[in-house]
Amino acid sequence: MTDSEKFAAFKQQQVTANQQAYGDEARQRYGQAAVTASQRRFTNLSAEAYQDMQATEQALIDQLRQVSQTQDLASPEAHRVYQLHRQWLCFTWNNYTPRNTADSPNSTAPTPGSKRTTPKRWATL
Incomplete structure (x- = not known):
């Protein structure tokens, strides 16, 4: 088996594991077409793109750890988290449109200068 074939098999294993863990929820939230396109x-x-995705994911986790300490979701560090998260999502999503922006009536985005509480699930990062 060549390295290319091994890498293809690895990616398929990742898709299968993700499908088993999150497939039903993803289809309910985003629809079959979006899930298939992402896969x-x-x-x-x-x-190379996979390595970039992994590096982005690690940077995102590291930055989340910092923000979870300050709990300031309007800080430059938090905005870096938002940017890294978008970058990470765009490796597998066909398009990205934020659902909750500061202009949205159902916004969960912090306003400049506000301090938001970090969800408890982030505290374990």
Whole structure:
């Protein structure tokens, strides 16, 4: 088996594991077409793009740890989290449109200078 074939098999294993853990929820939230497109994008990632995705994920986790200490969701560090999260999502999503922006009536986005409480689930990062 070549390295390319091993990498393709690895990505398929990741898709299968993700499907088992989150497939039903993802289809309910985003629909079959979006899930299938996301899986296709993931399985088509090059080794370099996959490494970039993993590096972005690690930077996101590191930045989340910092923000969870300050709990200031309007800080420059928190905005970096938002940017990294978007970047990470865009590796596998066909398009990205924020659902909750500061202009939205149902916004959960912090306003400049506000201090928001970090969800307890983040405290374990």
